[in-house]
Amino acid sequence: MREAIEGSAAIAKAVAMCRPQVVSAYPITPQTHIVEGLARLIADGDLRAELVSVESEFSAASVVLGAAAAGSRAYTATCSQGLLLMTEVLYNIGGLRIPVVLTCANRAIGAPVTAWNDQQDSMAMRDTGWIQLYCADNQEAVDTTIQAFRIAQNAELPVMVCVDGYVLTHTLEPIDLPSQEQVDQFVPPYRFSRALDPRNPISIGNLVTPEYYTEARHAHHRVLIRARDEIISADRDWAAICGRAWGGLLTVDGPAEARVAILTIGSVMGTLLDARQARPELGPVKLIKLRSMRPFPVSELIQACEGLSDLIVLERALSPGGGGIIGAEVRSALFDLPSKPRIHSFAAGLGGRDMPLEIYARLLERIAQPEPAQFAIFDLELDRLPLQER
């Protein structure tokens, strides 16, 4: 059913259709509308669930951990400071292999204090052992959220669905909301193989000595890599039901003969698509959308980069003192190829800085220079800094 609806509201409805039994809520802009939406659905009886209004995000994550471990589908949403506050618990959920779904309404992290969108928060959580999927628009957000519940349960891994805060959450768009029947057809009833049940008492969260810790980490790493199959099959199966596919782990959009590609993640993709359409004279350019950050789609990336001379990585975060995050992972993935493109790593749009259409042309212009960009903040305004800090 197609309706014009705010991104947060659409996500809330998508979550509700997946029938979570426990939702934990702690307000943080810009995700708050999601949990508010769920609260209204629960209050109106449209969703039968316990809404636990917790006292911090740390507890929000803990509540869903407990609920999911106790055999109920559980969900929460957060971002930025809240996501970081949950860090300890996110690692815990990942390591314990508990299937919860969390929406991260990507927002920059203080200091400096900020309330605007970039992807530093979810990038900082990339080592927690969660599946991380990024959405370019609200329709993808709705569909990916629904897919996430199935992926989580089948892989027994937690899934973080990342949507750019404000840009997606607060934007009204026409969204095709699926029917409850479609969702029920796709998302199985919740079952957790290690549910806490007096009929079969086990202990979860044990101390593991050096003798076995390595193997636990290997098992986690391996299952996260192999979750690619779940991600791909979920996308395919959902497409079979609703007609919309999102490319699994990574999409490539552009003419086969293009030798230049821009890789990005999240809503920037929309900007680049519009810009490329507006500037056909700048030549054929492939636009690679990274949908899954974890597991990182190495083979898909290698395939997408075949024959490229230049690959621009445009991301919404950085690792201070290091450089680009996705940029580094892309370089690492392509490093051993006999022939690989020049890789230009850029961060832009930090802290909610607007990314205008012009950025497309400027990026292409930039790569004409002889040296590939090791790493640079692309939309930096140097004159806003005193000389010694430039």
Next chain:
Amino acid sequence: MAIEQTHDVNELRRRQPAFRGLDAGHLACQGCGQALAARLVTEATGPDIVIANATGCLEVFTTAWPRTSWRVPWIHSVFANAPAVASGIEAALKMQGRSTKVVAMGGDGGTFDIGLQALSAMLERNHNVLYVCFDNEAYMNTGVQRSSSTPHAAMTTTSPPGRERMGKRHLRKDLLSIIAAHHIPYAATASVAYPSDLRKKVRRGLAIDGAAFVLVHSPCPLGWGHGGELSIEVARLAVQTGIFPLVELERGSVASAMALRQVRPVADYLKLQGRFRHLFDGSPAAAEELEHLQALANHNIELYRLRADTPGARDSEGADTVRRGGLRWA
């Protein structure tokens, strides 16, 4: 080493006439008060519970993989979130329509300090959870560092006595008043030295439809500096001196207290423990601390009206009398 046993102990274990949710083979120190307390709690709860346990001694010594000593479903997440995990479990079980009760467990570190926020919120939301705090008055698992529960003047590794200091400077946090301020249906303090009283309180807490809290005084031989065989005696003296009153609160008001038939001087309690050894060096500073601790105990006795006028069956001298045949009153 193999010792000739006249019975098949494994078979006997299965036939014990009490449910024991914490079994042998755990790694607690000899004479651990917390191990005993946790097992007594499970005797009172029975098997139909789920435990959410904070990081600490109890968690570590019961669940070093591949083994667990627990015979009930049990989960450990991180240090500060046991009450929040318990809230989530409770919400899930409620949605599933199950009557299984949730018991959250934490030490004093995880309850008085790092987990206080999550505990307060769990109580405020009145989740149907019983929270049991095993209070051994320091961060014992990490090697005896002071917590806000550590008594005034006690020695820990982060509050050592020396030329400039007489042990912990600050007073022990009055957690019970904080709990009382949440006005939950039921809260209580208990002690391993009074097992029947402890079990009664756990049962009462578990029967509440809503949040309940029980604080169990659990001596730590290693951290308190006494032999493992003295754990019960030390705990008993804590009660009998008025240092650790055994009370019950309903909606924040004191509803009952275990009367002290014969009040013992705090020195009797303190002198058994190495962590108070510096108070017996005869110096004026030590003498002053002893007086302070006695005054704190006297204050408790007044505050909770602990002194008994006449002997009672459930007072500090009568509450754990034994009888041939093993019958105890709870």
Next chain:
Amino acid sequence: MRTLTRGAYAVAGSSLELNTGDWRLQRPVHLHQAAPCHGVCPAGEDPQAWIARIAQGDLRAAWETLVSANPLPAITGRVCHHPCESACNRGQFDQPIAIHSLERFLGDRALAEGWNYPIVEPDHDSAEVAVVGGGPAGLSCAYHLMRRGLRVRLFEAQSAAGGILRSALPPYRLPRAVLDREVERVLAAGVSFVPNHRLGRDLSLEELRKDFAAVFLAPGTGLARSWDVDGVVPDDLRNGLDLLMEWTSVGSLPSFRRVAIVGGGNTAIDLARVLKAAGVAEVHVITFQALPGPGVSSREAMSATAREIAQAIEEGVIIHDRRGVRRLIIRSERVIGLEMVHMKELERAGGRHEAVAFEGTESILEIDQVVPAIGQRVNPQGMEALLAHREFFESDWWGRIASHPGIFVGGDATGRCGTVSGAVGDGRRAAQVIEAFLRGTATAEGQTSQLIKFEQLNLNYFDHARRADAPILPVERRDAATEIEGGLTSAQVFDESHRCFSCGECMACDNCWTLCPDNSVLKVKDHCLDASDYVFDYDHCKGCGLCAHECPAGFIAMVDEP
């Protein structure tokens, strides 16, 4: 190789595979120690053991445990001086257990129910032992010999057995019916009883030695010690024990108005009370020993039972303690008074004790008769060579006479104790060495366990409770023929049994099971009765010692790991 589970979860019960017993430096063991009541009982009873049976609700088992040492509980439960109660650890907490009354209750119950001793009659072809004397020592020896499968022929000078119990104990202390039935039960167990046979008149020691595998002599002390004051005695002097025996058998007494009895033992007190009950206006007892009380050592105290002394005083007997008779005042061959002087037994060089009179403390007592009751000695008739002019036989604690293997002695005749329970103990021990003698084996010396110390108990688990009081006839209702002390009710008996600390033996209180932090004490049944119902799981026990420290009865000991 163990493989990791998903998320490293573990299954319930898996901790049991870890043998934490390896941590131990010490191990808890059940260690029985003798309760003070057991240690001090002259008959060798273990009151803790039979009181435990009462607490377990089995009166018959209690009685059977009791009679494994003492076959005459209805008697001793009336006449014993109960050192067990003085030694009882509960006495240091509130009041000692009323062991004496509990024993009497069991004895009376056995008589009422007609319980028989749990022993079988010895085989016809087992060895036969001669027992001379049917008093408490002889009866006890006979009983214990039968328990050991030996046949017994019991020779008694009188027409009925009982000895001093029959001849000298007034009915207000020991009713005839009780005496008769207790004695009869021993004899009925298979003793070949030969009354009216006196050694030296109807039998000889040599014959007995020839005809029997061994001989146990318990002839009592039939002769009064001679008494005079500086060589003076009144013409009509009667010995105290003779008077008492005459009154007991015939019921008659000389008519005194004011009489002084010299002596501090049970005979003196019994006679004094009998005389008072018979209406004698003034009855005095003069003894150089001291009235029992705080600060008075058992050496100094009067040898009569404290209870009897107190009742005597209640009844109007006047006791002059720490006094001796310095001079009799005689007119026309009749005593009209005596001179008393303060006396005390002092320790002299070499550990001897001597009664010393203190000049200047004399006083006159006007009396018309003096009756000595200063003790008895063995009547040597038929045993002259053995006795060799001594007052008592020379024997060791087991009753063996070193110079005469095969002859054993016990009871008052040994001069060692002079109590009924002591006599019972003598008979029991002698039976043991007689059996060893016959089998040619050595006697197991010192078979009693170590005595438990008061500090080993943990009294935190007991609350104060009133001792059961047996009813006592008020003074005005007493006469010499009716029992003064009554018995307890069964309710009182059960309650009293639960006051027992069970010193040194498991009281099945479940404390160890409740308090083990390692869940390593296991119960064998739902409701335990005794130590055998608790098992230590040594695979997991870490040896912390909590069980030992908190055992109320001090029954668990920590011993070093080998």
